[in-house]
Amino acid sequence: MKLKASIIKEYLILIRDIPGLAILFIMPVALIIVISLAQDTTLQSLKESQIEILFIDNDNDILGKTIKEGLQSAEIFQITEKKDIKNYNYNYALKKVSDGKYKIAVIIPAGATDSVRNKVKPMIAKFFSGETPDIHKLENSNTIEIQILTEPTLKQTFKQAILSSIREYTGKTETQILFKLLAEQIAEMTGTENKTEIKATESISFKEIFAYEKESRIIPNSTQHNVPAWTLFAMFFIVIPISGNMINERNDGSFFRLRTMPGSYFHVITSKTIIYMGVTMIQFILMLLIGIYILPLFGLPQLKLGNHIFALIMVALASGFAATGFGAAVGTVATTHEQAGVFGSVGVIIMAAIAGVWFPVYTMPKIMQDISIISPMNWGLEGFYKIFLKDYGIIEVLPQIASLILFSLTLNFLTIYYERFKRL
Amino acid sequence: MIRIENLTKKYHESENIAVNNISLQINKAEVFGLLGPNGAGKTTIFSMLCGLFPPTSGKIFFDNQLQSKNMNKFKAITGVVPQDIALYPTLTGIENLMFFGRMYGIEEKKLKPIIEQRIEEFGLTEHANKKVKHYSGGLKRRINIIAGILHNPEILLLDEPAVGIDAHSRFEIMELLKKINKTGTTIIYTSHYLDEAEKFCSEIAILESGKIIAQGNPYKLIEQNNCKNLEQVFFKLTK
Numbered sequence: 262m263k264l265k266a267s268i269i270k271e272y273l274i275l276i277r278d279i280p281g282l283a284i285l286f287i288m289p290v291a292l293i294i295v296i297s298l299a300q301d302t303t304l305q306s307l308k309e310s311q312i313e314i315l316f317i318d319n320d321n322d323i324l325g326k327t328i329k330e331g332l333q334s335a336e337i338f339q340i341t342e343k344k345d346i347k348n349y350n351y352n353y354a355l356k357k358v359s360d361g362k363y364k365i366a367v368i369i370p371a372g373a374t375d376s377v378r379n380k381v382k383p384m385i386a387k388f389f390s391g392e393t394p395d396i397h398k399l400e401n402s403n404t405i406e407i408q409i410l411t412e413p414t415l416k417q418t419f420k421q422a423i424l425s426s427i428r429e430y431t432g433k434t435e436t437q438i439l440f441k442l443l444a445e446q447i448a449e450m451t452g453t454e455n456k457t458e459i460k461a462t463e464s465i466s467f468k469e470i471f472a473y474e475k476e477s478r479i480i481p482n483s484t485q486h487n488v489p490a491w492t493l494f495a496m497f498f499i500v501i502p503i504s505g506n507m508i509n510e511r512n513d514g515s516f517f518r519l520r521t522m523p524g525s526y527f528h529v530i531t532s533k534t535i536i537y538m539g540v541t542m543i544q545f546i547l548m549l550l551i552g553i554y555i556l557p558l559f560g561l562p563q564l565k566l567g568n569h570i571f572a573l574i575m576v577a578l579a580s581g582f583a584a585t586g587f588g589a590a591v592g593t594v595a596t597t598h599e600q601a602g603v604f605g606s607v608g609v610i611i612m613a614a615i616a617g618v619w620f621p622v623y624t625m626p627k628i629m630q631d632i633s634i635i636s637p638m639n640w641g642l643e644g645f646y647k648i649f650l651k652d653y654g655i656i657e658v659l660p661q662i663a664s665l666i667l668f669s670l671t672l673n674f675l676t677i678y679y680e681r682f683k684r685l
Numbered sequence: 686m687i688r689i690e691n692l693t694k695k696y697h698e699s700e701n702i703a704v705n706n707i708s709l710q711i712n713k714a715e716v717f718g719l720l721g722p723n724g725a726g727k728t729t730i731f732s733m734l735c736g737l738f739p740p741t742s743g744k745i746f747f748d749n750q751l752q753s754k755n756m757n758k759f760k761a762i763t764g765v766v767p768q769d770i771a772l773y774p775t776l777t778g779i780e781n782l783m784f785f786g787r788m789y790g791i792e793e794k795k796l797k798p799i800i801e802q803r804i805e806e807f808g809l810t811e812h813a814n815k816k817v818k819h820y821s822g823g824l825k826r827r828i829n830i831i832a833g834i835l836h837n838p839e840i841l842l843l844d845e846p847a848v849g850i851d852a853h854s855r856f857e858i859m860e861l862l863k864k865i866n867k868t869g870t871t872i873i874y875t876s877h878y879l880d881e882a883e884k885f886c887s888e889i890a891i892l893e894s895g896k897i898i899a900q901g902n903p904y905k906l907i908e909q910n911n912c913k914n915l916e917q918v919f920f921k922l923t924k
Contacts, residue, residue, distance in 0.1 A: 262787060262790065263787065263788055263790070265787070266783075266784055266787030266788055267784075267788075269784070270773065270776070270780075270784045273775075273776055273780060274773060274775055274776065277775045278775070510773075513770070513771070513772065513773065513774055514767055514769040514770055514771030514772070515771050515772055515773050517737075517767055517769070517771050518765065518767065518771035518772075518785065518832065518833075519788065520735075520736075520737055521735045521736065521737065521760060521763070521765040521767075521842075522760055522785070522788050522789060523757040523758075523760040523761045523789070523790070524757075524788060528788075
């Protein structure tokens with residue numbers, strides 16, 4: 262009865278605070294969209310954005326084709342191919358790159374593949390005739406020159422990436438040609454028909470592993486990071502309305518009256534916790550919807566919820582519980598709106614920074630990664646990462662849920678103790 | 686009804702003793718006035734009677750039961766009207782009363798008729814659905830009193846119930862409080878309005894520096910001190 266009465270009262274007060282409510286919902290929506298876009302751009306410049314390459318293939322043979330395919334497979338270059346030697350030469354490439362039309366131009370000279378063949382053929386012939394091929398002599402003969410023109414402002418890392426790609430695919434082509442000629446020579450010697458199609462396949466593969474000691478070993482994209490991160494930030498920012506509500510209650514005397522009534526501080530805290538947890542859940546749902554439907558409109562990846570909705574709800578509820586516990590503690594200890602505003606907001610910003618909300622923890626130095634575990638927002642973020650990135654269920658996120666609940670219960674206990682024994 | 690024995694309060698942060706070894710007896714259906722200059726200890730006694738904080742030493746009994754051991758029971762039969770308006774400004778008058786009524790544990794079925802009756806008695810019918818922040822000072826005072834009497838308390842603690850409002854509203858409020866007293870409610874009352882206290886109280890205690898310097902029926906005190914009114918007694922006895 263008393264709890265119900267308190268909940269109704271809190272609800273009425275909350276829905277009449279339109280500016281407060283607007284901040285609670287507009288702020289995280291704006292943050293998610295802006296930060297996701299900003300971080301996505303950064304990530305793209307590092308990994309995903311496509312650099313325009315002018316690819317002049319005057320070879321028209323295997324080498325040009327293999328290098329082009331290799332560059333395409335890297336998925337970071339957008340290739341414009343030109344083939345007519347009369348029109349598309351060094352001068353053309355130089356003009357286009359210096360004009361800024363392309364960041365890079367790659368010119369494969371005419372006869373490049375033939376040059377490789379001519380380099381390899383005598384070596385195979387000598388090998389089968391019993392002579393030892395002079396490798397040094399071969400290396401220095403008929404060297405082909407692939408020209409790479411780069412815009413001066415292009416990052417060194419991109420230049421290196423292109424050079425590495427070209428070296429890799431040139432080497433592959435040489436190997437391919439070598440094997441082909443070898444097969445032809447063997448076929449000729451044995452009098453059989455050469456049907457072998459030799460392709461340079463990779464016997465060693467590479468697996469990219471996220472070098473981070475915690476659970477999230479898959480790198481989150483900007484949506485997977487920013488939606489839970491800023492949802493947690495918004496949830497914890499509820500410290501401002503909760504503490505404001507509690508200070509108002511003290512200032513307008515209604516809390517004085519409550520203390521003269523039968524009942525305990527438990528009702529006061531519990532009703533606020535229930536109502537503001539409701540707010541955090543609405544924030545959470547809203548942020549998920551933003552991740553699913555709005556962020557893709559900006560060209561950002563869509564948020565995938567995974568298969569463990571119950572675990573997701575439980576992590577969200579535990580996070581909301583922790584956030585309201587923090588808000589109630591600040592509201593109880595602070596005596597003025599200024600104190601609550603400064604302590605609450607600075608506290609949330611510091612907790613967020615430590616937790617990896619602003620910059621993911623894996624981008625931080627080791628010492629910060631170690632410190633991050635003290636922030637309850639980090640526990641929530643870890644829980645969301647597990648569900649979004651690893652498709653983990655309730656059992657795997659139990660440590661995070663338990664930590665968040667324990668954090669809130671401890672704060673609630675201390676709050677009630679403080680109110681009962683210190684203020685009275 | 687209420688018995689105070691050797692009540693003393695010393696705040697942690699203060700060198701002075703706010704209430705110094707006070708003993709009182711307040712009888713049922715009495716209107717007992719706690720009068721005194723600022724800092725005399727009225728509000729401290731009032732707060733301890735409300736159960737807001739415990740005394741440093743001494744005891745408070747109601748019906749021979751120790752208050753500190755039966756706090757919720759004591760709070761349930763006590764109504765409090767604080768000096769400052771103690772209402773939620775963004776809630777309407779009705780919403781405030783519904784909330785405080787529920788917090789006193791009044792059943793929903795009974796609560797609505799009680800609120801309607803009180804609102805009518807206090808002349809608030811046309812304002813009941815307006816938000817309290819839009820009320821005048823007099824209207825706020827009335828709602829503030831209703832919130833403390835919804836549960837028909839046996840004891841009503843009034844701290845300056847009519848302070849800061851016009852004479853007309855003050856008169857009306859005091860008349861309503863007299864009516865409540867006539868139903869058998871014991872009233873403990875603090876005020877700076879000595880003329881009001883003289884007419885309203887059946888017994889008073891004049892406090893100074895945490896001690897009782899005079900106690901008795903206001904008219905008897907006037908007579909004993911050869912004064913014309915309580916104000917003269919007050920000036921004569923206090924510094």
